[in-house]
Amino acid sequence: MPLNRAVPEPTIARLALYLRSLRLAQIEGLETLSSADIEARTGISSGQVRKDLSYFGEFGKPGLGYAVTPLVDRIAHIMRLDRNQPVMIVGAGNLGTALAGYTGLHESGFQLVAVYDNNFSKIGRRIWDLEILDIEDMPAINASMSVEIGIITTPAPSAQMVADQMVKSGVRAILNFAPTRVSVPRDVAVRNVDLTQELQILCYYLPPSATTEEMEA
Amino acid sequence: MPLNRAVPEPTIARLALYLRSLRLAQIEGLETLSSADIEARTGISSGQVRKDLSYFGEFGKPGLGYAVTPLVDRIAHIMRLDRNQPVMIVGAGNLGTALAGYTGLHESGFQLVAVYDNNFSKIGRRIWDLEILDIEDMPAINASMSVEIGIITTPAPSAQMVADQMVKSGVRAILNFAPTRVSVPRDVAVRNVDLTQELQILCYYLPPSATTEEMEA
DNA sequence: TAGATTGTTAATCGATTAACAATC
DNA sequence: TAGATTGTTAATCGATTAACAATC
Known part of the structure; x- marks a missing residue:
């Protein structure tokens, strides 16, 4: 027990x-x-x-x-990894496209089943074997798909709107790559992956260079 | 003081x-x-x-x-972010290419100055405006470039070898996207960004579904 | 049995929070 | 001056480490 x-x-x-x-x-x-x-x-x-x-x-x-x-x-x-977990990606830019093609996803028990974007020039096109869907249609589409895990790969200004749309559509866990925090109800889990923050942290731990020493002196 | x-x-x-x-x-x-x-x-x-x-x-x-x-x-x-920080990416696959095209890098004060790979069919080709360099040449090339920050976007099995090559070339801080830990000397900083680990953690925090309840019963 | 290794308790460590005297 | 807000100290919280009795 x-x-x-x-x-x-x-x-x-x-x-x-x-x-x-x-x-x-x-x-x-x-x-x-x-x-x-x-x-x-x-x-x-x-x-x-x-x-x-x-x-x-x-x-x-x-x-x-x-x-x-x-x-x-x-x-x-x-960890609930004993079943195949469907995943959606929102934001069909560079990063979203790269993640959509990442084989590690499938190897780790996840299955990408939908890619959304709000850009009409992208909607309807294909990424790998998935058609890019209109983010406006997410609640309707996800009513049958029931995807609970969403990945945000949009620019920062769209992230909150995307998170809201996800929550509205039944997503319960969000992996956010946009460099901004998103607000969601308490019962929705969010994790942030912030590339530039990571690089900035690394900068701090860089050993002081000769140039830096000079500047401090 | x-x-x-x-x-x-x-x-x-x-x-x-x-x-x-x-x-x-x-x-x-x-x-x-x-x-x-x-x-x-x-x-x-x-x-x-x-x-x-x-x-x-x-x-x-x-x-x-x-x-x-x-x-x-x-x-x-x-945080040493008052100067432009040159960065290299190793691994010109989906993720490396996406990061190379990420405008946020430049906006946060980083400048991508080199992309390396070990695949002969990629070396010499261009990613955005950078020629893909041979990872074997990194020590020689970086002797003049003096890049101190490296990003690993290779598959897991290559990550350690890439890290070793980076250290040999003078890199002092590594952002590792490969889903494996790399060993480096104590004076080199490493941060790991592990996409599938993040998704797996999120899975754990997913609310128990009706199906799960059934299974536990 | 003797040796190895678990599961757990208690001690330690480190980071966050609360609170307030100093001070603009 | 009175009000606001800092910088810092002490209290709290939570996670890691050490240690060992239980047990395979």
Whole structure:
């Protein structure tokens, strides 16, 4: 009877890492892995591994470790990755088109089933094998498609409008690539991926150059 | 004499957010903003704003708030965003090509100056206005270019090799889009952006569907 | 059984929040 | 001056790490 309440978010992020790593181990034919083995493969400490897994039950055997295949299945089930998840992309620009063609999506259990845009010169054209749909039609189309995961790849000024349209259409989880925060109801999950923010953070950690030293002096 | 030691990483990430938000305020013609105003614009609490800024000095005036333009300049300087930062992309596939065409890069103070690949059918071709270079030539080419920031947009199996080549060529900060961790010397900064991990995390937070309830029962 | 490794508790660490004296 | 808001200290919160009894 696992008490799912209050699982730390970093634990969920690491669960995804364990899953990827364990699937590689599965391919290598390994049947059992100790938390120390998982540490060696992921860089996450064995104690952390055990703590993370313990939020969801007792999956290991003292003295032996974890049976790989059952553990993969358990994590996949916990994360709802044991079924094919349909996904929509809104914004058929460079990034949206690139993501639509990304094979990793399918390999990770996601299936892109719709691409939307608001630009009439794009609507009706095809991206890979999908027709670009009119964002205005999303509520009607999604009534039958029931896609719950949406990816925003529009410019920042459109992002809020797109998020609103998604929520209206039944989307419950949003991955936002637009460099702006979007407001959604509390029961809709949002994660932001902000490329320029990441680059800016990296800049800060760049070692001081000779030029910089000069400037500070 | 700011004690830069031990500035929390989340503070640096928020600094980038403040910067973006303050620049918008600048465009709106606002001259002064209190930490409460910044909270209203970013969603980050006023106390957190003041604490974050206090790591780097005293920029505000009690009773008044912060003068926008000087604050923008200070944050930009702290984050080394007061100069144009050259960037390289390695991996001229869908994602690399999309990023190369992303106008936000330039708008945020970055300039893409080189694109590398290891595929002979791509090397020599052009992406936007840049010729795709042979990854083998990176150390020689970068000796004169001195690019310190690299973006990896290759498939996972190539990522480590690319990171090694980058380090060898003088890159000091890496943004890794490949779904795998890369090992680099301690003095090289790495940030990972993992699209499928983000989607998987979102899956976990999806509200339980009728179907799921059934399955659990 | 003896050795290995789990699951969990308690200690530590670090970041966020609350609160307020200093001060513009 | 009175009102507003800073910079900072102390309290709180939450996550990670260390350690070990339970157990395969």
